[in-house]
Amino acid sequence: xxxxxxxxxxxxxxxxxxxxxxxxxxxxxxxxxxxxxxxxxxxxxxxxxxxxxxxxxxxxxxxxxxxxxxxxxxxxxxxxxxxxxxxxxxxxxxxxxxxxxxxxxxxxxxxxxxxxxxxxxxxxxx
Numbered sequence: 212x213x214x215x216x217x218x219x220x221x222x223x224x225x226x227x228x229x230x231x232x233x234x235x236x237x238x239x240x241x242x243x244x245x246x247x248x249x250x251x252x253x254x255x256x257x258x259x260x261x262x263x264x265x266x267x268x269x270x271x272x273x274x275x276x277x278x279x280x281x282x283x284x285x286x287x288x289x290x291x292x293x294x295x296x297x298x299x300x301x302x303x304x305x306x307x308x309x310x311x312x313x314x315x316x317x318x319x320x321x322x323x324x325x326x327x328x329x330x331x332x333x334x335x336x337x
Contacts, residue, residue, distance in 0.1 A: 213320045213322070214304050214305070214320075217317045217318060218317075219270055219304055219305050219317065220270075220305060220307050220309070220312070221268075221270070221305040221306040221307050221308075222304060222305040223303065223304065223305055223306075228302055228303065228304065229302070229303055230279065230300060230301065230302055230303075230326060231301075231303070232279060232282050232283050232286060232329065233283055233286045233287065233291045233292075233293060234293065234294065234334070235286070235291035235292045235293065235334065236292050236294065236334065237290065237291060237292035238290075239286070239289065239290055239291045240289070240290065241331045243289040243290060244285065244286045244289045244291070245285060245289070247278075247282055247328075247329050249278075250327075250328050251325065251326060251327055251328065252276070252278060252279070252325075252326040253323060253324070253325050253326075254274060254276055254323065254324035254325075254326070255323060256321055256322050256323045257321055258274065258275055259274065259275050260272060260273065260274045260319035260320065260321060261273045261274075261319055262314050262317045262318075262319050263301070263314065264307065264312060264314050265301075267306075268306045268307045268308055268309075268312075269303050269305075269306055270303070270304050270305045270306065270307055270312075270314070271301040271302060271303050271304060272301060272302045272304060272319055272320055273299050273300065273301040274300055274301065274302075274324065275300065276300040279300040280298060280300065282329075283298040284298075302324070
């Protein structure tokens with residue numbers, strides 16, 4: 212409801228909203244990554260939150276999560292790779308192909324964020 216009220220273009224269906232912990236181009240033995248601390252993760256309301264458009268047109272809600280950042284590092288130590296200089300926990304909300312899309316008018320979501328279990332899947336490059 213929040214995203215719809217903000218007029219975010221190219222919104223993903225609810226079932227496709229996701230947080231990427233690692234996008235590894237290197238083959239990864241998932242059994243070596245261990246397990247997350249919790250089957251579900253709840254991010255408290257409020258805190259530092261920013262709307263951004265990532266390279267490629269992904270419209271995201273960036274937020275702070277020590278657990279997700281730790282898990283990211285844990286998977287890198289197990290052999291995963293990461294194409295970006297830093298890891299920023301974020302929820303991909305939608306996509307835009309408009310290079311002039313102005314994100315400044317979108318208010319970041321401030322409510323509780325409830326995340327389900329980790330889902331491992333092979334990298335889709337197309």
